Amino acid sequence: MPWKSRTRSLQVFDTEQSADTVEWCPVSPHHNVLVCGTYQLHKGVRVRTEDVAPSRTGRLYLFEFRQEGSLCPPLTELQCLDTAAILDLKWCHVPLSGKALLGIAAATGELQLYSLSDSQEGSCSLQTLSSVQVGAERLALSLDWSTGRMDSSDVRVVCSDSAGCVSVLSVAEGTLTTLSQWKAHDFEAWISAFSYWDTQLIYSGNTPLILWSVTSVWDQPKETFGGLGVESNQFRDHYDEQVLLWDGRNMRQPLSESAMGGGVWRLKWHPTQQHLLLAACMHNDFHILHCQQALEGSEGACPVVASYILHNSLAYGADWSRLALDKPAPCSPNATEPKESLTESRGHLRIQYESPTASFDTSLEDDAGQYIPESISAHSSKPAAGPVINPDHDASSLTCLLASCSFYDHMLHVWRWDWTPDEIQQGSQQ
Template identity: 35%
Template sequence: MAGNCSRVLCGLQAVDTELTVDSVEWCPLEGCRRLLACGTYQLRAAEDQAGLNADGPQVRLGRLYLYSFSDNAADPLAEVQRRDTDAILDMKWARNQPLKIISSDSKGQLHLLMVNETTAELQPVASWPAHHYEAWITAFNYWQTELLYSGGDDGLLKGWDTRMLGTAIFTSKRHTMGVCSIQSSPHQEHVLATGSYDEHVLLWDTRNMKQPFADTPAQGGVWRLKWHPVYHHLLLAACMHGGFKILNCQKATEKQEVTVLASQTLPHSLVYGADWSWYSPTRPSSSWSFAPNGVEAPTADQYHLKVAEESPAPSLERISDHSEEGPAEERNRVELKASFLPLTEDMRSQLPPTAKACDPILYPGGTDSDNILLATCSFYDHVLHLWKWGAN
């Protein structure tokens, strides 16, 4: 993992999703960590639009897949369920509690909403102009959820405080092209990762947003960033035509370089979605060992999957879109408050402050020989890829 922890990336399975695919999310629930959700986004071809107004919006098709991982099967991912929908832009597993949503649109505005869990309706809270062009991404600070960030096609990264909306608390021009990925670290309070079409991953200390403390070339537009749910230093980057990369940010806070631990390109396609699995394939998923006495995880009925798509449906968020392109040109993105909180406060409080990446207590299963699973999706060849990152 870190230092002399040698690991090799190998492909376990490639699944044809039939429609072009752009998002993957592993379930974080104890007892459900074998489950993987996959969302697709397909523009209906011109020859399939007979009878439709040629000047009207293109039809966007989607499908939501649910897969289950098996340790011993020749093909580890088995399809459990599928549901045809409108095009799926993004999705997150979330706690079953009142949720705030922050979304962005093609006019550069941000919208703060609440979800009514009883009626599955969105209730507007506030809207305000944030960017001169399309606002590609917006995300909450996991540690201070009254704070949020946004990135736009104007190349600006901005910070906002929901207690005084309308005025940015900072504006950064450090990215040179559209900012399209933002994720607050769930492990380190003041660490923020951002990605851009300028093909760079930047790491920031949110207490000083004048300059990033790390700048890593990604050789591809950085569409999605995911911190590992347990190893605080691992960052997964979906880099579009540059494939995907596993970054080691262990020494970044010490003003040393971020290193690339693994990299994979997928010719003739674009990698949009990427996610780490919570499941350890070498031991039962119940052997979670954050602390000697263990930590009781939330039950399955406390979580559900939130999907961002283009038409209203029960328990689903709706965001509109008017793009003529694929998801790289999407005009709306959505991020849920507490949408991906890998460690609960109880879990985090029991981790030793100086724990190293290879410490046994940090990974479900408990040893550095455990294999780490991750999934990526490549757009044009409509393939969901399952990978194992294991000891050499």
């Protein structure tokens, strides 16, 4: 399937501490709200005859994305909270009591809950709501909400920790209450997730990955298989892990296996386009896979339709925004062979990479850290061919807003992806 694919950096933000997780708010009207969590390890020291244990600190950043013009950076920092180190954070998919709720898995072993509140000035902020410690001397490693298919009834949270335990908690009137906890793994349980098609089923892992039934005895797993990096697909009753696509009705054999390299850390399905999967691949950047043929039963790996290659450290956090971008991105000349170039444009650094299957045309900040408007960095580019549509509609041409973060270089990137099949472009030019 031919296509024209382009990723373009919109803004880069230095989080100062190691960044490991980002999430766009899924609750309307806050689709332009972004949070980022950091994790900083402070090594222990020896004071006289005693060893001081290492400590872990973090920060919770709250941003707003605005489309006010090309001369202003689109991302505005609204709030920065010093916290314990953050291992994972996720928004509840639906509002509770009229507000968007954010859950955080912290290095103190706590599951923390924040609410997003609007101010009279038209801005917003995060307010502490509730917290529960899932266990002493352990790290809370991941969490997931039971509301992935936008069902607000019986809202629960699942959390996994460094002791190999999995906890299920209820959320009633903004208060977290532990319902169950069991020893699920001999080592760290790096990931936990609800099946969005049956919230009585929970997946947890590192290796092996285990399927649990909430209605069964906790020490009797329903299924056992291998892996790390899990998210249930709200559109289809399938399951993915290590970029293996599974049918939830038959977990013995994956539908498809796509070798990404670098170690897949996080997977995110597109919120409205059921065939698009975003993968954060640690040592191998960020990639978008097109999974339609695999989900329809065809064998073979899922093709990579776009990649974002500008992070210089471990690719950890990544997420799609539901916000529709107003204007199409300018396009770069078609490439006939892979190339990578660094050129100067009006005193600004311009990094461009193009390949026969996908084009990555990216503008960054200058050496002084000033935002470079897209109209300046791409002044020689022509307008994109073909229509750019709202990704909420089921169509073959898309423009998407994404965020990603990397660890040791403590960087948050906000970027866009424009995707148009060649046949669409050719039809618009006739």
